[in-house]
Amino acid sequence: MTIxxxxxxLPDNLYFLNFNYTKTFEDYFRICKKHIPSSFNYxxxxxxxxxxxxxxxxxxxxxxxxxxxxxxxNNELFKHIKSFEYLxxxxxxxxxxxxxxxxxxxxxxxxxxxxxDRTMLNQIFEHENCKSIKIFFYQINLLSHYFxxxxxxxxxxxxxxxxxxxxxxxxRVV
Numbered sequence: 001m002t003i004x005x006x007x008x009x010l011p012d013n014l015y016f017l018n019f020n021y022t023k024t025f026e027d028y029f030r031i032c033k034k035h036i037p038s039s040f041n042y043x044x045x046x047x048x049x050x051x052x053x054x055x056x057x058x059x060x061x062x063x064x065x066x067x068x069x070x071x072x073x074n075n076e077l078f079k080h081i082k083s084f085e086y087l088x089x090x091x092x093x094x095x096x097x098x099x100x101x102x103x104x105x106x107x108x109x110x111x112x113x114x115x116x117d118r119t120m121l122n123q124i125f126e127h128e129n130c131k132s133i134k135i136f137f138y139q140i141n142l143l144s145h146y147f148x149x150x151x152x153x154x155x156x157x158x159x160x161x162x163x164x165x166x167x168x169x170x171x172r173v174v
Contacts, residue, residue, distance in 0.1 A: 052089035
């Protein structure tokens with residue numbers, strides 16, 4: 001895998017994958033959109049259901065317990081599995097279209113990167129079009145601790161650990 005991205009080149013467009021159910025980020029979105037063509041996706045819906053009904057639940061189909069659910073043949077166990085909820089709106093389909101269309105970089109602002117979204121984050125992070133992952137945070141004095149903890153969380157989404165080391169990029173303070 002060759003990563004060939006210019007350090008300070010502005011992207012051609014921005015795609016915000018919002019995991020929050022509120023419109024908090026939309027003020028930032030409006031500012032970005034003035035400078036770079038931008039779109040957004042409330043991947044888990046939002047509180048008003050304007051962008052899909054809220055999706056809560058388990059999103060780690062790599063977990064051993066999930067495999068046990070499949071063996072149980074009890075459909076009730078799947079009622080709170082995010083992947084089945086994604087099929088009820090266009091949000092996940094739009095995300096898939098985006099990641100398959102062109103090369104992209106992932107910028108992480110405020111997401112825990114915990115395993116509750118492991119299946120989806122694996123699809124994004126290990127996709128051949130994902131060229132790098134940059135972690136953003138606010139306080140410089142938390143650099144070492146925050147960066148280390150976040151890389152531990154992100155590593156859980158990679159099956160290919162060599163790819164992980166190639167993609168984790170420089171830390172940026174905002």
